[in-house]
Amino acid sequence: MRAALPALAPSVVLAALLLGIGVFEPSFLSAYSLRVLMGESSPILLLAVAQTTVIMLGGIDLSVAAVTSLASVLLALILPGFGVWGLALVLLLTTAIGALQGYIHVIAQLPSFVVTLAGMGLWAGIALSIAQTTIPVTRGYSVVGWMQGSLLGIPTSFVFAAGVALLIWLALRQSALGRYVQAIGLGETAALFSGVRVDRVKIATFALSGLLAGATGAALVARTYSGNPSAANSLLLPSIAAVVVGGTAITGGFGGIGRTIIGVLIISVLRVGIAIVGIDPGYEPLAYGLVVICAVALTMDRTRIAVVK
Amino acid sequence: MKNYNAGAFILAAGILAAGTQMASAAATCDKQNIRFVNSMREISQPYHGDLDKGGRLFLESVGLRDKQYVLQLNQGDSDKQVSLMRAVLASNPGCTVFNVEPNNLPAVQLMVQTANETGAWIVTHWSHPDGFFPYQGNDHWIAHIGVNSLDAGISVSDNLIKAMGGHGGIVALQGILDNKPAQLRFTGLQQELAKNTGVTLLDQQTANWDRSQAFPIVQSWLAKYGDKIKGIWAANDDMALGAVEALRAAGLAGKIPVVGVDGIPEAIQAVKKGEMVATSSSDAYYQGSIGFAMGYCVLTGQVPEPAKWTNEQRNFNLRLITINKDNVDQYLNPPPASAYAGDWACDKIWARDTGPAD
C-alpha cells in the first residue's frame, strides 16, 4: 500500500510554486532571495527531519517546537559562561528530553501524540518560567555564530541543516535502525514477532528528535543573536506540514527525509512567498492548515488504521 | 527515496544558477514605485491596528496606491521578522522603506544590517541596543524614533497617585517583560512609588499585554486584597481595560482609578467616562506612519540623505501625550489624515523630537 502521493508530485508542486511566484515577482528567483529562502528554511528543515523520523514510526512529536524554544533559552543563558560545552550540555539535555518522552510512550503505552502534547505544555511552561524575556547572546555567540556565515554563497545554516538531513537519510537507509524504523512503521506486530526491540528503536527515535530540536534551538540562536521562550512556537505546524507535504504518510513507514527536504522547501516558499507577493499575512496560518489537511488526506494509508479516532 | 533527493539537489542547484544580481540602491525613486513596509509583532491588539491604519493613512494622504503598502507580521518570532524583511528586498530594495516595531533588540541590529547590505531604508521605533546608533555609519538606518517609556511610566503613575490622593495600595499588571519599554514603564512606577511613600505596591503579575488574561488576575486580586486596592497600574491599555472590566464586574468601575499606556481609542474613551484616570500615548497612528513620511521625503529627494542629518535628527525621543480628563476631549475621535499633515510634511518630520534617545 504505497503512499497515494505520486513520487514526484511534491517536487512538481515546488517547481510550480517557484515559477508561479517567480512570474508574479521575477526577483523571487534571484540568487539573493533563494539564499534568503534557504536561510529561512534551515530551522524548519531541522525540525522537519526530527519529525520525519518519528512519523516514519507511525507516531508524532508535538513537542519539538517547545523543546526547541527551551533549548534556545538555555543556550542564551549558558553560552556566555560555558561556550561550546554549554552547547554540548544543552544538546545532551534535549536528547534526554526526547528519550524520556519516548520512554513514557513505550512503557506506559500511551499514544505518542498524547505524551508529546503533554510535553509541549510542560517544556514550553518550563522555558517561560526560566526566562520570560528575550535573552540577547553576545559573549559565546561564536559557538553557534558560524551558522550565520555562508559557504559558496549558500547560508551555512542551510548547509548544516541539509548536511544533517543527508546524514540521517543515509542512516535511515543504510543502518539496521533505519530498517527497524520502517518495519515498525509498516507492521509493528510483525516486527515484534521478529524479535525487533521495538521499544528501544522508538526511544532512540524520540531521542534523535530531541537532539535535532536542540540543534534547531542552536540554529535559532545563531539567526537571532538571542534565545526566546517562544522562539520556535510558530514552527510546529510548518514542520509537520513540511513532512506530510513531502509525501511521508502520517501512518508511518512510507516516505522519508528525501521527501521531507522537498516538503520543507515548499513550506518555506509559501512562508516567504506570501510575504513577497504581499498577501495579507492572515492567509499564512490558513494556508498551513489547508496544506496539512489536504496532504494528510492524500498520503495517509487508510488500510492500516482499522478505526480512525 | 534516493531519486527524490537527487531531485532536490538538482533543483537547488538550478535555483542558484537562475539567480540574477539585484539592482543597486538608488538615491531617489519615482514615488509610484516606492514600497512601504510596516513590520510589527501582530495585529490582534488595538495598538497594532492603529500602527497599520496610520501607515495606510499616510499613503492615502500622498496619493499612493494601496499595493505599495506591505504589512508584515512576525507573531513574536524575531527570526521571521528579519526573514520577511530580507524576502521582500529581493526586488527594488533601494526604493523600499521599512517602518519597524522591533520584536526585540537583537532584531534591530539584524534589520539594520540587512538595510545596509541591501540598500533598503529603515526607521525603527521604541528602543535599540545600547550604544548602537544610526549615525555610526548606518547610512540606510534613516532614524530611530524612541519612546521614553520611563517618562510614560512616570507620568501615568503620577496621575494614578494623584487620583488616589497620595496614599493606599495599588496592584500592577506587567507586560511580557520581553522588551525594554515594559521594564522602563515599570521602573517609572517604582520611581514614583519611591517618591510617594504613602502608596504601596500590593502585588504584581504579568498578563502578557493581554486583556483576557488581565481580567481574572484582577478579579482574584480584588478577592485577595478587597478594599486595600486603591488603584490599578497597567503597563498597557489593553490590560488596563481588562482591569476596568473586572472592576465593572465587581461594580467598582470608575470607583478605583486605573492607568495604562499606549493611548488606544478605547482607553481614551474610558478616560472620558472616568473609568480610567490616564493613559500615555505615543500616538500609534504617528508611529505607524512617520517612518514612511521620512523615507518618502528622503527617496523623493525633498530632504537631504540621512547621512547629512544631525545626530539628534536621526535618534530622538517622541513627544508623549499624557491623556487625562483635562485634555481627553481633543483625542476622542480617531484623527483624520489631515490632522497629521503637519507631522508628515517633509520640513516637519522632526516636529515631535523631544531630545536625543539614549
Place this chain on the structure above:
Amino acid sequence: MSDVAISVAGLSKRYPGIQALDDVSLDVRPYEVVGLIGENGSGKSTLLKIMAGLVKPDDGKILVRDRPVMPGDFLAAARAGVGMVFQEQSLLLNITVAENILLGCEGDAVRFGLYDWKKLNSLARRQLDKLGCDIPSDANTGSLSFAQRQMVELAKVLAIEDRIEGAPIILLDEPTSVLDAEEIDTVLTQVERLRQRASIVFVSHRLDEVLRVSDRIYVMTNGRCVAERDAKHANVAELQRLMLGQQLTDEYRREGESHVRVGQVRLSLRNLSSPSRYEGISFDVRAGEIVGLAGVEGSGREAVCRAVFGADGPGSGEILIDGREIRVSGPAEAVDLGVGYVPSERRVEGLVTSMSVRENMTLAHIDVVGRGPLLDFGRERSMVTKWIDRLRVRTPSVDTLAGQLSGGNQQKVVLAKWLIAERPRLLILDHPLRGLDVGAKAEIFARVRELARDGIGILLIADTLEELIALSDTILVMRDGAITARFDAGAPPPTSLEILEHMI
C-alpha cells in the same frame, strides 16, 4: 408459516489460499436446535458468519422463512431475525447490561433520541427473564463475570424476537469454549430453554454437549457439509469418525523411517501455568524432534507457545532452553536465545507485507548482513537469494513486496527469516499450513522435516489432526488448559480418533 426457519443453499467462500466453504447447504426448522460440528478450520465459523450476514459469500443464497436475505448485510440479517453469539463476546464493558442487550434497537425505549431508562430496563429485564437469569439490568457490564456476560449475550440475541414476527434464529458459535464446568451447564440449560422460543444453530467442539442439546447434527470437514444425522440416533464415536472423514487411513504417514535421532533436550517446560489459560504444563522438546500440540481453540496450546516465545506475560513455572532456565520478558530475548516463531496470523505477525522479501527475510537477524553499523546490501542480497533457492520460494525478485507472494511462498519467507542467521535451537510453528493449498502444504511439510533432521527442536500446532499426526514425532493433547494425553515418538502413531477422544 413455512417449516423452514432459515435455509442456506450452495454457499461458497474462498479466502486467499483456502476454500473456506464449498457449496454448503443446510436448513433449520422452527424451534429446532441444529448442532454443527467439525474440526478447526472445517468452516463452521465462516458458515455462521455468513448466515449472520457478517461475511459475504462468493456464491450461494440465504432464505429466512422463504424470504431471501441480502448476503453480507448483517443489518438485513438482524432485521430478518438472525442473531449470533460470538466466541469473543461482543459486549461493551463500559455501559449497562440493559444498553448492551438493546444496543442498536432500543425500540420505543428511545423516543426522539431521548432515553426512557425505566422502559429500557424493563425491556432488558424481559429478555433476561426469558433466561430466568437474575443479573440486574442496570448493572455495569464491566462488573459481571465472564459467564454472566455470556448470559447477557444470549439475552441480547433473544431481544431479536421482540422485533420480528415468528421465532428468531440464534447462532451460537462455541458459547461454552471459555467457560468452566458448571458455567457450561447453565449455558446448556439456557440453550434447552431457548428451544421453546427460537431456532438455534449450536457450534461446539464438545460432542457430548452437541448431542445433549441438538435435534439434528450437521458435520463439516474441509468447508463441506459431509453428513447430517438425527441426534437421537447419533453417538460420539460415529460423529468423530464423520468429522475426520476419510483421514483415518494415514496415507499421509511418513515413509516408515522413524528418523528421530533424539538429540539433547532443547526446550523443557516445568509445570508452566497461567491463570485462566493453562495449568501445570510440563514437557520436553529434543533436538531433531517435532512435538505436536493437539487441542481445540481455547485448549491453551497457543497460549503455551506464545509464553515460550515471550509473547505473553509470565505465568508461574519454568522454561528451560538447553537446560538453562530463562525468563523472557519479550520476543526479542527469546529470539536471542535461538527461539524462532512462525505465527498463525502470517500477514500481520509473520510478515511486514509492504516490505520486500529481502527486508522481511533479514528482519529477525539483520546483524548477519551488517558491516559495522551499516548494512551490506550485496551480502544481504546474496544470502536472501541463497535461501530463496534453498526453500524454493517462488518470487519475481528479492525486492518484491512480501504481500504480493502466494500464501505458501509467504510462509517460506517467514521460515527463512528464522533460518538465515545461525540455525535456531527451537522453532515454534503456529498453524504453519493455515490457508495453504495442497501443493504448498506438501512443500512446507517437507521443509519442516528437513529442518528437524538438521537438529532443530520443533514445537508444532497444526490446523487438522491429519497434518499433526503426519508431521509430529511426539504428540501431546491438551484440553481446557491441561495436557490430557501423550503419544510418544517411536510408538506406533495414534489415529486421529484416539487423539480426538482426549481433545473433546
Place this chain on the structure above:
Amino acid sequence: MTEIDRERTDALTRPKLAFFGRDVGAAEIRRHLLAWAPAVALVVLCVGFAIGDPQFASTTNLRALASQAAVPLILATGMTFIILQGSIDLSVEGVMGASSLAFALLIHNSRTGLDLGIVALIGGTLLGACFGAANGILVTRLKIPSFMATLGMWSISGGIAMLISGGQPPQIRDMAMRMWALGDIIGVPHLTMVAVIFVAIGYVLQSYTRFGRYSYVVGGSEEIALLSGVAVNRHKILAFTFGGLAAGLAAALESSRLGLGHTEIGADQMFLTLTAVVIGGTSLSGGRGGVIQSAIGVLILTVLANGMIFVGVTPYLQKAVQGLIVLIAVVAATWHLRHRLRVVK
C-alpha cells in the same frame, strides 16, 4: 483489504480478551478509586489554599472563582463527548478566535453597522458549530486522525479570525449584553449560571440521549458499534459539532465580558480544557468518564490558577504544571491496559 483487517483485528484483540478474563475485578476497584480521586483532590486544594490565606474562602473570591470557571466549564463539557468517543479536538483556540470576531461584528460594535443583539450570540455560537462539524467530516469522511485534522483546523480558524480582525478588533457597544455578561444574581455571575446550565444540558445529553449513550459505545468499541448498526460516523460528527458549538458559545460570552472581538480570546484554553477533562477521569482512549467528572476537573484547575495568584506563583508555571498533570492522569488511567503485544502509535 478487509481480509487483512480481519486478521489484524483478531490478532490485536486476542491478547486483550484473554486479559479481560482475569482483570475485571481489579479494573472495577481501580475505576472506583480513580472516580473519587479528582473530587478529593479538589477538596484538598480548596482547604489547603483557604488555610494558606483565609481570603481565599471569602465570598468575593468564591464569586471570582465561579466567574473564572464559567468559560472552561462550557469548553470542557463540549470536549468531553469528543474524548468519550476516543477522538480529540485541538482546534478550540482558533475556533474561539473566529467565533469571537464573528460575534463582535454581528452585535452592536465599533466596526460594522450591525446590531443583532442575541442573534449575534447565536451567530457566533453557530460558526463554532460549523468548524466543529468540519472537524467531524474530516475525521469521518476523509478518515484523517482527529488530532491531525483538528490541528489543521486550529490553524485555519485562527487564520480566519486574523483575517476578519484585520487589525481593527471590533469593540462591543451593546451595553445591555455587556452589563449582563458582567452582572450577577445574588452573587452568582450570569456567565456561571449559563455554564452550569450548559453542564446540566451536557449531563442530560450524556445520560438520557442516544447521542450521549452512543458516545460511550463508540468510545468503547467502534467495531461492536458498527455490528450493532450504530451510525458511528453521525455520532462522531455530532460530537465534534457540539464541541465546536461549545467553543463558539464560550468565545461569544468571553467576548461580551471583555467587550472586544479578540483573535487571542482562546489563548491557552485548549490545554486547560484537555487537562480538565483528563484529570476529571475521562480517559483519552475513550469510553470512560463524563461531563460531571470534566466539570470537577475544570474546578480543580480554576482553583489551582486562582490559588497560584493568591500565593503569587508566576502564571508561566501553570502550563508546565498542566502538562505534567495530563501526563500523570493519563498514565494512571490506562496503565492497566498495557500488554506486551499491544501496538500503540
